[in-house]
Amino acid sequence: MLKREKFAIFVEVTGPDGNVHGDIRTVRMAKQIKIKEIAARAGVSPGTVDRVLHNRGNVSAASREAVERVLAEVKYRFNIHASAISLRKEYNIVAAIPTAVTGEYWGSIRKGIERAVEEYSDIRLNCTFAYYNQFDIYSCRSSFDEIAAQNPDAVILGATFVSEARRLCELLEARRIPYVFVDSRIEQTRPIASFATEQSACGHLCAKLLDAIAPPGSAFAIFNSKRIGNENAYNMLAREEGFRDFFAGAPERVTKSEFSVLDPEEGEREVLRFLAENPRVRGIAVMNSRGHIIADILRRHGIQGVRLISFDTTANNIKCINEGSMWAVLCQYPEMQGFQAMQSIIGWLLYKRTEPAAHRDMPIGIVVRENLPYHREFLLQEAELLP
Amino acid sequence: MLKREKFAIFVEVTGPDGNVHGDIRTVRMAKQIKIKEIAARAGVSPGTVDRVLHNRGNVSAASREAVERVLAEVKYRFNIHASAISLRKEYNIVAAIPTAVTGEYWGSIRKGIERAVEEYSDIRLNCTFAYYNQFDIYSCRSSFDEIAAQNPDAVILGATFVSEARRLCELLEARRIPYVFVDSRIEQTRPIASFATEQSACGHLCAKLLDAIAPPGSAFAIFNSKRIGNENAYNMLAREEGFRDFFAGAPERVTKSEFSVLDPEEGEREVLRFLAENPRVRGIAVMNSRGHIIADILRRHGIQGVRLISFDTTANNIKCINEGSMWAVLCQYPEMQGFQAMQSIIGWLLYKRTEPAAHRDMPIGIVVRENLPYHREFLLQEAELLP
DNA sequence: CGCAATTTTGTGTACGAACACAGTAATATC
């Protein structure tokens, strides 16, 4: 049996077994209502509707009410295209983030931001990156002060120093400049959005994986790079907490150690000494992106049977994953964070989207050698970084 | 030292250690050239430029050349918004996919498609879903025939029967109707795009994980649900191949078994019998989304120490992950596939994007209990732009 | 009540691309 309408297709197929196998559903778009139509229904002019929609004032209570009543009935949505074409303003946006090196974590965030600018090239966006030294609170403060002094239309904030971030946010709020966070969320601030990974969940996942891939009853080590300067180690601590939480029933299985990054030879000695003293350790977690350093040490010394998990799909870590010296990295999708941060600003500034999903927990990706090649486009990484 | 321009920020901060820590880069958008400007430069009218741009003919060789010369110089990109607003055509799109149940694989693909329709609600899209029974080639053929008989503006194809898909593609090509594949790529067809996972890589990854989390020297089983009807098991076979490839050096470690789905009690007996006969099996791979059935059997019989990995984040599988009866699922991001499929059609029809990345390998996600809450099937950028 | 000041409202134009249509130039036909 077969029916046809103007377009909807009806396929009802009776197969040899007597059952009906086909089914058709058309999702026809409800026709969007236009401002003109709303004006007509409310008995006012389009100009008045526009004033109500954009809260531009100079509307009598009676008119406003009439418009709002119609608005409530029809649930109006802006036409993005017409809106964007009319709004021909130029937007200056500042991204204040730690120095972004291509192939490393903040480099990926930057790339996501840049991609969004490119993607929305029909909107005049000027994006200024104000980099600071993430290990130096002094450089962070100077950078942030300067941003507040300018008058950007919006700010993207990659904040490693909580106190400095709070200070800047207060200034921005006083000036009604919207801002979003990438890579963190900071209490007592009011961003229009924030994008970050739940760090303790990352640590928990890391523990679960190491436990699963190591022989039963193994011991595990958390290896952290020694602090450089007054580095804010908030993320690392949260991850460690999650990691230990997984082993809450047997805390003696988790040891912690540090290794020097500034002095690689000393770092190597520290790692080797630790492993010699703790032969039951079968898994190592590095709570930041420096896992590749440990991986290299393990590889060069032919140390087998100790599995390593680190964070972030940086160029160095990817290399280790590929050569097998690292078992997995947990991925925070930095590029996606950057992209979505810029998107949410565009949504706010242009499309007046003011009821934002305030915070978004990013997914936590598990990247091992076998699914690494397929992460490429997903992560929007540079091709040359990957095999 | 501190300089200011109209907007660019210069922060050069000399820290206490004498090093410069701040750095500023502004990415200023090159101003887009308009059709009017091109017309002026080429000494013709905007209408003529438009005719050249859209190959609408009726342009003298001299004019065409003049316009093309300017075009080559300035690399014009037309304004998406103005374009979309002018093109006020209504598009009829058909998605021919297997019956899509919410919470299952094809249901997620459908959801991605629907989300794209919603996302691009400023474009008049009517999407018709033509479902067929993926286990019945007869229903597939009828459904496909009917599609070809209509004249949709584009087609999304979820093809489980290769021969039928080829036949439909030929018809569509003859009518110059663009089409995209989701969940598969089929040789000897010319889709404008295709989205699918590399199935053998999935199988390989599955093997790697099972091997890693099971005791050394364990044996593994591939459990597949018995075929229903003339089900196309192409994906399952490819996964199995990848799985066995991982154990190429020790093929005796991999056993294969089947279990009945239509008769659950019989299926259960088969599974239990197999496990009793193969006590060294410490890991089970189910090469489709039916892993939850095995998980339930293991759970109900209190069978410990056998780890299970299945495919697809279906509602059933997610439940098992949460209660711990399944160790992981590999995820193909079906929602993303559907979304991007529709996106590529919109890009083709509206934005004249004709140089497509013909095929896109989807990422292969690893979902375990610890990252499940943060796992979003729908990781696609634009999703967040609209409510 | 009258006139100015202010608030409210409607109209018109711009945005940039697309395309219909009218208008002009070039060629064909008798």
Add this chain to the structure above:
DNA sequence: GATATTACTGTGTTCGTACACAAAATTGCG
């Protein structure tokens, strides 16, 4: 050489929103 035919080109209107500006209505105040 006049007219019909075709080939080409420019103008003008459209899409839906935003906002400037003018027009109308309301208010204030002597």
